[in-house]
Amino acid sequence: MPLISVYAWNSRGGGPRFMKFGKHVRYKVADVEAREHERYVEQAS
Numbered sequence: 001m002p003l004i005s006v007y008a009w010n011s012r013g014g015g016p017r018f019m020k021f022g023k024h025v026r027y028k029v030a031d032v033e034a035r036e037h038e039r040y041v042e043q044a045s
Helices: 003-012 029-038
Strands: 019-021 024-026
Touching: none
Parallel strands: none
Antiparallel strands: 019 024
């Protein structure tokens, strides 16, 4: 995933939940995986 995508999530919202520690941003693996599953698209057969 490009770093620019992560910056966009943080500025616009719409990404997984995150925590800020000073100037650092951290994501829980479970939140990132949940976001990934939300955006998964099944192809019609």
